[in-house]
Amino acid sequence: MFKKIALTAAASAALYSSVASAHFQMVYTPELLREAGGPISLKLPFTHPSESGHVMAVDEPEAFYVVKKGKKTDLLDTVKPSQWTSASNTGSSYEAQYSLRGLGDYVFIYEMAPYYEASEDIYIQQISKSIVNVGSLPTDWNEDFGLKAEIVPLTKPYAIYEGGTFTGVVRSEGQPVPFAEIEVEYVNYEPNSDTNAFASEGNIEPPADAFITMTIFADANGTFTFGIPKAGQWGFAALGVGSETEYKGKELSQDAVIWVQAHAIK
Numbered sequence: 001m002f003k004k005i006a007l008t009a010a011a012s013a014a015l016y017s018s019v020a021s022a023h024f025q026m027v028y029t030p031e032l033l034r035e036a037g038g039p040i041s042l043k044l045p046f047t048h049p050s051e052s053g054h055v056m057a058v059d060e061p062e063a064f065y066v067v068k069k070g071k072k073t074d075l076l077d078t079v080k081p082s083q084w085t086s087a088s089n090t091g092s093s094y095e096a097q098y099s100l101r102g103l104g105d106y107v108f109i110y111e112m113a114p115y116y117e118a119s120e121d122i123y124i125q126q127i128s129k130s131i132v133n134v135g136s137l138p139t140d141w142n143e144d145f146g147l148k149a150e151i152v153p154l155t156k157p158y159a160i161y162e163g164g165t166f167t168g169v170v171r172s173e174g175q176p177v178p179f180a181e182i183e184v185e186y187v188n189y190e191p192n193s194d195t196n197a198f199a200s201e202g203n204i205e206p207p208a209d210a211f212i213t214m215t216i217f218a219d220a221n222g223t224f225t226f227g228i229p230k231a232g233q234w235g236f237a238a239l240g241v242g243s244e245t246e247y248k249g250k251e252l253s254q255d256a257v258i259w260v261q262a263h264a265i266k
Helices: 002-009
Strands: 038-043 063-068 071-074 080-085 090-100 104-111 115-117 122-134 150-153 165-172 181-186 214-217 223-227 232-238 250-263
Touching: 090 104, 122 150, 150 250, 165 232, 165 250, 214 223
Parallel strands: 122 250
Antiparallel strands: 038 090, 063 071, 063 104, 080 090, 104 122, 115 122, 150 165, 165 223, 181 214, 181 232, 232 250
């Protein structure tokens, strides 16, 4: 019954609910909360992090930039081709280097090129956000950047306890997307930034396949909350919520992705 209501109230969001299943554009660096600045490496594979799944080859990104204290810095020319290895394959990927200078939030926004998903005969484009904080000084983490597809956090995405919750709002060009469908994955296979590969063994054993990619829905205001049971990084992908719905004459699922990190209580 709920799904029928969601389809009626947010047809544009639910139209693509099954097409982008389990695809996640990563913007990965090991620690989202840092005591001090310095150089960091950002790994950018398009893959399935919960199961160390297939790495998909994508054209060069359309945009990549960082926002700090309201200032936007273009990073597109820092993106370099690389490879990423999963349990399934070694595939083409990208990576970038950046130096954190000063306290505050660094909001990295990566707009991948549309990817053709042959099994569905559609294109997928994910606009991914990852927020790195230096020194626990909050600045930009909850800003709405007016993206075509965006998850605006209501919880600091780098300051969550294991067993805590993450709350966000799904928006498109600043407007909430009611009843958006959101896929959730745990980065179960630890990424190794030195070898550009997922670990050979996962941190946990999911009790069933349903736990590999979990699905939740936003409410009528585009807001959702998810309880995070395990320390580590988690990805949230709101499917088909973007303002663009067609690319090269085919359907386009324009998704909003955000990465968060939970910390163990010691």
